[in-house]
Amino acid sequence: MTNGQLRATRAVYPGSFDPPTNGHLDVIERASHCFGELIVAIVVNPQKRDPMFSLEEREAMLAQCCASVPNVRVENFRGLLADYVKAKRANVIVKGLRVVSDFESEMSTALMNRSLSQVDTMFLMADQKYSFVSSSIVKEVFFLGGDVAALVPDPVLRVMEAKRATLHSS
Numbered sequence: 001m002t003n004g005q006l007r008a009t010r011a012v013y014p015g016s017f018d019p020p021t022n023g024h025l026d027v028i029e030r031a032s033h034c035f036g037e038l039i040v041a042i043v044v045n046p047q048k049r050d051p052m053f054s055l056e057e058r059e060a061m062l063a064q065c066c067a068s069v070p071n072v073r074v075e076n077f078r079g080l081l082a083d084y085v086k087a088k089r090a091n092v093i094v095k096g097l098r099v100v101s102d103f104e105s106e107m108s109t110a111l112m113n114r115s116l117s118q119v120d121t122m123f124l125m126a127d128q129k130y131s132f133v134s135s136s137i138v139k140e141v142f143f144l145g146g147d148v149a150a151l152v153p154d155p156v157l158r159v160m161e162a163k164r165a166t167l168h169s170s
């Protein structure tokens with residue numbers, strides 16, 4: 001693919017974003033320079049767990065964090081990612097890779113998604129300063145009283161603080 005073709009490409013960056021972290025935002029910003037259009041797609045009802053933040057909260061947090069990136073928009077989807085990327089006529093799925101252990105599951109997922117949709121997955125290496133940052137570790141540390149201010153964008157921290165206050169008052 002030439003650079004011109006990449007710039008004409010619509011890419012989808014899927015995830016739970018429960019909550020978005022600085023690692024996610026780093027991938028979003030870097031991917032936005034690679035592709036003409038980037039859809040940040042929040043999966044609704046992921047199989048693995050109930051999200052801590054509602055879909056509306058996650059959409060609002062991401063929209064605020066991505067507001068300054070002109071070619072990024074935030075959407076959500078339910079069901080198979082392969083069906084969603086086909087419906088969106090996207091050419092690429094974007095994922096971030098933090099550590100080698102991410103690669104094992106991402107490889108089979110990428111191959112499955114390609115076999116279902118003919119859409120390839122392109123990986124961006126997470127910046128090393130975010131290689132230990134995941135939504136689940138951020139949530140665990142924060143709700144046990146740890147400082148995560150350096151790990152999430154400010155709008156996300158404010159929503160997390162509001163959520164913690166709600167949980168403590170109930």
Ligand code: PNS
Pocket residue numbers: 014015016017043046079080081082108109110112113
């Ligand atoms: O942020 P996450 O939770 O690591 O993201 C995982 C996600 C949402 C990208 C993945 O669970 C997904 O694609 N879910 C949609 C359902 C689907 O297509 N499953 C089959 C994958 S081969």
